[in-house]
Amino acid sequence: MTALKLRPFLVAICATLAGATGASATDARGPVTNLPLPRFVSMKASEANVRRGPSLTHRIDWVFKRRGMPLEVTAEFGHWRRVRDHDNAGGWVHYTLISGVRTVLVEEDMLTVHARPDTGSPVTAAFELGVVARLGECTIDWCEISAGGYGGWTPKTKIWGVKPDEVRE
16 A cells, blocks of 8 residues: 555544544643643742753753742653743753642732632732742632732632643642
8 A cells, every 4th residue: 555545544543543542632641750731830949941852952042030930841751841831931841840839820910819719708818910829729710829928719810820621629
């Protein structure tokens, strides 16, 4: 069989196998950690070199300089993780520079947080734009966050570092 005739046959087999196993884009797992991809993490270090590729021989494109900053892991290769920040800037960082501790970035200036996941509940604090906050529980629409000894519930749409459909207990 020629390559042109074989290609549709291979595509059909791959599609059948993917359907049979129930594989989808949301089921993606990292080949190294077997953790979901993409997933959110935070910066463990106060500085992290962001490289063009997954090794020390690759050029450093920039340096992340904010401990606790939320990052999204989009790929894995050995001891390296491809990450991106809320501005979509990213590259490869060594796995020792990131943590599984979940944080979020406040995306609205003077974001009010409430005592309960309800806009009618009392306001407990207000966070400035760009504050990095620790992520707590999340319902389908709300997340509990805390920073600087203050905390409360905020709509999920006002923070970056959590998936829209993510629920946390």
